[in-house]
Amino acid sequence: MSLASSLAGAALMYFLDVERGRRRRNMLRDRVMARMRRLGRVMTGTWRAAAAETSGVSHRIVHLVPKQTDVPDDETLCQRVESQLYRDRHIPKGHLNINCEHGMVILRGELDSPMDITQLEERVRRIHGVRGVQNLLHTRGTPAPNKARSQMATR
Numbered sequence: 001m002s003l004a005s006s007l008a009g010a011a012l013m014y015f016l017d018v019e020r021g022r023r024r025r026n027m028l029r030d031r032v033m034a035r036m037r038r039l040g041r042v043m044t045g046t047w048r049a050a051a052a053e054t055s056g057v058s059h060r061i062v063h064l065v066p067k068q069t070d071v072p073d074d075e076t077l078c079q080r081v082e083s084q085l086y087r088d089r090h091i092p093k094g095h096l097n098i099n100c101e102h103g104m105v106i107l108r109g110e111l112d113s114p115m116d117i118t119q120l121e122e123r124v125r126r127i128h129g130v131r132g133v134q135n136l137l138h139t140r141g142t143p144a145p146n147k148a149r150s151q152m153a154t155r
Contacts, residue, residue, distance in 0.1 A: 074100040077129050081105055084127050091120070096137075103131035110140050 015025050078100040085091055085098075096109040105124050111117050117137045124133050138144045 074102065077103065077105070080129060081124055081127055085120070085123065103129065104134060105130050105132070106134045106136065108136045108144070111137055112140065114139060 015021050015028070017024070078098055081098055081100070085096075086093055092111070095111065096107065099106040099108070107121065107124065111120065117135065117139070120137065121133055121135045124130060136144050136146050
């Protein structure tokens with residue numbers, strides 16, 4: 001107890017000194033206020049970071065569930081199919097014609113092998129928004145599937 005009262009008396013003498021007490025009190029006040037401002041800035045930054053993280057988590061949770069969005073029109077679907085297919089540089093752009101009607105993708109053109117034709121059709125079926133695929137692709141030198149009947153009629 002006497003130690004505490006001795007320390008309190010020394011602090012009072014230090015701050016209530018006639019010659020330098022005013023300066024010491026002002027310096028103490030400035031240091032305490034600066035410490036409070038720094039603490040406030042740190043707490044504000046921590047609060048903002050926590051709020052931003054919470055907002056980010058909520059956005060990630062919301063976007064985990066994919067929305068059911070239909071493609072608004074056939075032109076957009078056709079562009080989507082073309083952009084998905086033509087990312088692969090092995091797909092010949094000049095030999096394919098892609099049309100879309102009411103969500104149905106119509107593929108026309110020539111490819112090198114029947115395996116390429118089936119793989120291309122499967123890739124198109126997996127694209128979001130495609131309701132169906134009408135495959136009129138054929139290998140080089142063979143007639144298109146929609147032309148075979150008309151060629152037989154002319155013979």
